[in-house]
Amino acid sequence: MFLPIVVYGHPILRKISEDITIDYPDLEKFIKDMFYTMDEADGVGLAASQVGRNIRLFTVDGNAFAEMDPTCEGFRKVFINAHITERWGNEITRTEGCLSVPGIHEDVKRFDNIKMSYMDEKGEQYETIFSGIKAWIIQHEYDHLEGILFTDHLSALKKRLLKNKLTNISLGKFNPTYRIILPK
Secondary structure, eight states: OOOOEEOTTOGGGGSOOBOOOTTOTTHHHHHHHHHHHHHHTTOSEEEGGGGTOOBSEEEEEOGGGTTTOGGGTTOEEEEEEEEEEEEEEEEEEEEEEETTEEEEEEEEEEEEEEEEEEEOTTOOEEEEEEEHHHHHHHHHHHHHHTTOOGGGGSOHHHHHHHHHHHHHHHHTOSOOSSOEEOOO
């Protein structure tokens, strides 16, 4: 089932998400719906807060980047209770967009390596190092768990230049290509 996507200005996007247990109600169905929603909206990742749930869960699919980085082929995962414990290496600039901030794409700097603890959909715990594009995708989605949007990483000047576009998104003054939830 497609879950409507919360857009810029909605307060849930600014909340720090909460850890859950593996017996979270209808977790398996929710994860399936998250992947379906991400795929139908042409996303690379989707955090639970983007569909109105304040829980530490996000999905990713790096297959779109397999040509640039062959290790991204088959990189399709769910991360539950994710916590980045370390970031290091070069800060790489890449252009980002977001399903909750439709129509805006800007360059963002992120570290090239991260170490993260998380749980999978079966409740198995992991502590894993991710690098390159995988680390970049994960950091974007992880930011959602912390109430941070990619636009928060932009310079003050860029933010001022985007102010009207962001206001229009929060007012629904754009043509969405998927079902959305506007701020209340």
